[in-house]
Amino acid sequence: MRSTCWLFAAVVTGVLVTALTPPALAKCEPEKAGAAYPNLVGKKTKIAIDPSTPPYTIRDPNNFENIIGFDADLARAVFKCVGLQLEFATGAWSGLLPSVIAGQNDAMWSNLYYTAERAKQVDYVVYMQAGTGALVRKGNPKKLKSMDDTCGIRAAAGLGTVEEAAFRDQSKKCVASGKPEIPQVSYPDVAGGVRLVQNDRADVMLTDLALVDQLARDNPTAFERGFAMMTGFKVGVAIKKGREDLLKALAEGLKEMQGDGTQRELLKKYGLDPTLQITSETLRN
Amino acid sequence: MTRWIASLLLLLLAAGCGNPSGGSGVPGRSLEDLSAGKLVTGDQGGAAPSAGNAVLQGLREMVLYIGSPFLLRGTLLALQIASLAMVGGLALGLVLALMRLSSFRAFGGAAWFYIWFVRGTPQLLQLVFLYDALPLVGIKLDTFATAVVGFALNEAAFSAEIIRGGILSVNRTQAVAAMSLGMGPFLTLRRIILPQAMRAILPGLANDTIAMIKLTSLASVIFVNELTFRSQQIVSQNFKFFTVFAAAGAIYLMLTTVISAGQAALERHFNLELDRSRSRPSALARFLGVGRRAAALATPTPESRAPDHDSVDLRLVDAAHPLAAAAVIVPNAVPSPTNGDSHPAFVVCDDVRKAYGAREVLRGINMTVRRGEVVTIMGPSGSGKSTFLRLINHLDRLDQGEIVVDGKRVGYDKVGHSLRPARNLAKARADARIGMVFQHFNLFEHLTALQNVVEAPVRVYGEPRAAAVERGMRLLTSVGLAHHAHHLPHRLSGGQQQRVAIARALAIAPRLMLFDEPTSALDPELVGEVLAVIRRLADAGMTMIVVTHEVRFAREVADRVIFMDGGVIVEEGPPAEILGAPKQPRTQQFLRLVEREVGTF
Numbered sequence: 001m002r003s004t005c006w007l008f009a010a011v012v013t014g015v016l017v018t019a020l021t022p023p024a025l026a027k028c029e030p031e032k033a034g035a036a037y038p039n040l041v042g043k044k045t046k047i048a049i050d051p052s053t054p055p056y057t058i059r060d061p062n063n064f065e066n067i068i069g070f071d072a073d074l075a076r077a078v079f080k081c082v083g084l085q086l087e088f089a090t091g092a093w094s095g096l097l098p099s100v101i102a103g104q105n106d107a108m109w110s111n112l113y114y115t116a117e118r119a120k121q122v123d124y125v126v127y128m129q130a131g132t133g134a135l136v137r138k139g140n141p142k143k144l145k146s147m148d149d150t151c152g153i154r155a156a157a158g159l160g161t162v163e164e165a166a167f168r169d170q171s172k173k174c175v176a177s178g179k180p181e182i183p184q185v186s187y188p189d190v191a192g193g194v195r196l197v198q199n200d201r202a203d204v205m206l207t208d209l210a211l212v213d214q215l216a217r218d219n220p221t222a223f224e225r226g227f228a229m230m231t232g233f234k235v236g237v238a239i240k241k242g243r244e245d246l247l248k249a250l251a252e253g254l255k256e257m258q259g260d261g262t263q264r265e266l267l268k269k270y271g272l273d274p275t276l277q278i279t280s281e282t283l284r285n
Numbered sequence: 286m287t288r289w290i291a292s293l294l295l296l297l298l299a300a301g302c303g304n305p306s307g308g309s310g311v312p313g314r315s316l317e318d319l320s321a322g323k324l325v326t327g328d329q330g331g332a333a334p335s336a337g338n339a340v341l342q343g344l345r346e347m348v349l350y351i352g353s354p355f356l357l358r359g360t361l362l363a364l365q366i367a368s369l370a371m372v373g374g375l376a377l378g379l380v381l382a383l384m385r386l387s388s389f390r391a392f393g394g395a396a397w398f399y400i401w402f403v404r405g406t407p408q409l410l411q412l413v414f415l416y417d418a419l420p421l422v423g424i425k426l427d428t429f430a431t432a433v434v435g436f437a438l439n440e441a442a443f444s445a446e447i448i449r450g451g452i453l454s455v456n457r458t459q460a461v462a463a464m465s466l467g468m469g470p471f472l473t474l475r476r477i478i479l480p481q482a483m484r485a486i487l488p489g490l491a492n493d494t495i496a497m498i499k500l501t502s503l504a505s506v507i508f509v510n511e512l513t514f515r516s517q518q519i520v521s522q523n524f525k526f527f528t529v530f531a532a533a534g535a536i537y538l539m540l541t542t543v544i545s546a547g548q549a550a551l552e553r554h555f556n557l558e559l560d561r562s563r564s565r566p567s568a569l570a571r572f573l574g575v576g577r578r579a580a581a582l583a584t585p586t587p588e589s590r591a592p593d594h595d596s597v598d599l600r601l602v603d604a605a606h607p608l609a610a611a612a613v614i615v616p617n618a619v620p621s622p623t624n625g626d627s628h629p630a631f632v633v634c635d636d637v638r639k640a641y642g643a644r645e646v647l648r649g650i651n652m653t654v655r656r657g658e659v660v661t662i663m664g665p666s667g668s669g670k671s672t673f674l675r676l677i678n679h680l681d682r683l684d685q686g687e688i689v690v691d692g693k694r695v696g697y698d699k700v701g702h703s704l705r706p707a708r709n710l711a712k713a714r715a716d717a718r719i720g721m722v723f724q725h726f727n728l729f730e731h732l733t734a735l736q737n738v739v740e741a742p743v744r745v746y747g748e749p750r751a752a753a754v755e756r757g758m759r760l761l762t763s764v765g766l767a768h769h770a771h772h773l774p775h776r777l778s779g780g781q782q783q784r785v786a787i788a789r790a791l792a793i794a795p796r797l798m799l800f801d802e803p804t805s806a807l808d809p810e811l812v813g814e815v816l817a818v819i820r821r822l823a824d825a826g827m828t829m830i831v832v833t834h835e836v837r838f839a840r841e842v843a844d845r846v847i848f849m850d851g852g853v854i855v856e857e858g859p860p861a862e863i864l865g866a867p868k869q870p871r872t873q874q875f876l877r878l879v880e881r882e883v884g885t886f
Contacts, residue, residue, distance in 0.1 A: 061522060089508050095508065188517075219588045
């Protein structure tokens with residue numbers, strides 16, 4: 001009887017201690033990679049990026065062989081934290097996601113927005129939200145203050161991006177309400193899109209808000225931000241479906257990088273608003 | 286040169302095995318001075334430096350970009366992909382071209398389909414498909430391999446048509462001449478057709494090479510970091526598109542300049558009309574296309590050379606060493622005593638029939654030629670004379686009947702009562718040793734007189750080159766052309782060309798010689814020198830069938846004259862009989878016409 005009582009007390013105490021102790025603070029354990037990710041350790045995980053996506057993945061101006069930017073630095077930090085190695089595969093943006101789906105690369109980490117359509121083919125770990133900005137020439141000659149103003153306006157967006165789709169949808173709305181449709185141009189790289197606006201071949205370019213602000217800040221005589229939209233898009237790293245180990249490693253690593261403030265530091269380093277950070281989560285369809 | 290190209294390719298391949306996709310982390314030379322950072326806009330405001338300084342600064346930057354290892358690595362990658370893909374594409378393209386030219390419908394159809402499909406679909410999609418769809422069926426090519434394979438497969442379709450065009454541009458008579466010498470189809474292709482087709486092929490291939498080097502930028506979508514993509518990356522980081530793209534353009538221009546120069550050099554190599562012995566225009570002048578006309582003008586036309594110089598040669602040979610010359614010419618001429626009486630017939634034709642479509646060309650030819658006999662065949666054009674000759678050495682197929690030469694059917698197996706073409710026709714022709722001389726000479730245009738003569742002995746009969754050259758020189762001497770041994774055919778007169786052609790036919794040590802109107806394409810004053818050579822062959826005991834309209838020659842040289850018309854033998858007999866007192870009205874009419882024609886000269 002007494003022993004039963006002792007046992008009961010011990011169990012209750014144990015349960016209480018477990019329940020009340022706050023979860024141990026996140027911490028990187030690269031040395032445990034072998035046990036945690038036996039299939040990934042010792043191999044270079046291939047991360048597909050487009051190194052012409054400022055300020056997320058770009059060439060280092062001091063050494064073109066290096067790749068820097070918010071996404072590139074964050075990826076490196078995450079992989080270092082979980083004790084794995086990565087290798088960047090650099091290609092044109094429209095080829096990145098197909099290469100991950102085909103298994104030619106392991107993940108895409110290049111300012112990729114989460115969409116339900118994409119999530120049918122890849123799993124995501126999201127870590128920030130996107131703002132979308134409209135880059136216009138100085139003085140905003142077409143007086144563009146929202147998407148509703150873009151009917152009949154020459155609009156530019158990246159090939160295969162959600163902004164491209166946004167203009168397509170807006171154009172349908174314009175036609176439905178009896179306004180002219182949007183003459184749309186798609187550019188293969190951001191710099192090409194900037195030239196479209198700069199040379200008056202397009203009136204507005206829709207792209208990442210941080211990039212729009214950076215361009216307007218660096219070239220105050222040429223550009224300004226027409227309008228901004230908090231589109232609520234989540235930005236994440238995409239992995240081919242079925243790669244559970246890699247998904248787990250990325251989720252773990254991102255959690256750590258948010259816990260210790262690394263992600264916030266990197267956002268600031270590249271001129272991005274730290275409040276864009278969202279709690280990382282795994283999203284799968 | 287082949288070795289050069291091979292080692293260059295090996296080098297490129299070896300370099301390509303590194304890290305072609307240009308990943309991360311490889312430290313390189315710093316270029317901080319290039320990337321001051323801000324976007325260069327048209328409107329710089331008051332802070333802009335003076336225009337002259339800006340231009341100078343821009344030029345300086347451009348030069349620095351041209352020399353930057355980052356862009357040069359992209360250049361090397363583009364070169365590697367383009368050159369390897371070009372080699373693979375050409376090899377496959379040649380196969381496709383031959384398939385399209387093949388008489389097998391399945392081959393031609395398959396090649397046509399491939400070309401139709403590859404030419405008709407965007408190359409970008411082909412690359413993405415190879416890179417991203419093949420892994421689904423378990424074939425995973427890396428970036429570099431995908432680019433090489435993708436561009437090679439694409440190039441194959443385009444070069445197949447260029448090569449096919451080149452092959453078609455070579456006169457078919459060249460292949461016929463090679464066949465008559467016993468050369469097989471692949472030997473003919475390699476030695477005779479392709480070298481002559483190169484002139485037509487080269488400009489198209491140079492176009493394709495240049496286009497491919499530039500088009501490698503398409504492969505950025507499959508992670509190939511070549512020159513254009515790399516310059517785009519720099520621009521998207523510092524927005525200095527003008528200087529960076531100008532630098533990339535300058536690099537491309539340098540590459541394509543090298544290719545253009547290579548094209549000019551190769552075209553010169555394959556240009557038969559260029560006189561190599563004379564002073565040449567400078568490399569730059571050639572590249573710019575100047576000087577070609579000058580060189581062409583400097584080459585003397587065949588008409589401008591004196592023909593009497595050669596006939597002197599011929600007489601000298603005749604007078605000084607008539608017997609020696611005959612021995613050189615007719616190694617197999619001594620009649621064999623065993624065959625002489627027991628097998629008097631050397632060529633036996635039995636009910637030979639041939640039709641082209643519905644048109645019956647030969648309607649039952651029966652004739653026999655004895656060893657050492659000289660038979661001339663006469664008759665109006667369209668009577669089937671030339672077709673008959675071509676059947677004897679199986680340049681064309683019999684429909685019915687049979688032809689036996691020296692106891693063998695050339696290239697047929699007898700199955701039951703019918704004949705079936707043998708599998709190795711070229712070998713059968715070579716073994717038969719039947720020399721043939723054509724109306725239009727059909728010399729190999731890209732080979733000198735001596736090379737024409739030694740080609741078959743060396744390549745078909747495996748004679749050592751030195752021995753073949755020595756014998757070839759003796760043959761050329763015996764037809765009076767020793768001085769012209771190293772001239773290309775187009776520099777010789779018609780009579781000289783025909784004598785080279787006879788020497789070439791004699792070089793295979795023939796047991797039977799076929800002459801298909803050997804003097805019909807010659808100017809009247811050149812006929813004599815060719816007939817003199819044939820006459821000496823007859824004197825030396827060569828068995829010959831000569832299709833000719835030369836009545837006097839037939840009368841003096843032939844043992845027998847055959848008159849053909851409408852695909853049958855109308856009458857035959859000794860020359861005096863047929864030419865002197867023909868019985869058949871058709872023969873009489875033809876001879877009257879021929880003599881009137883001769884009279885007009």
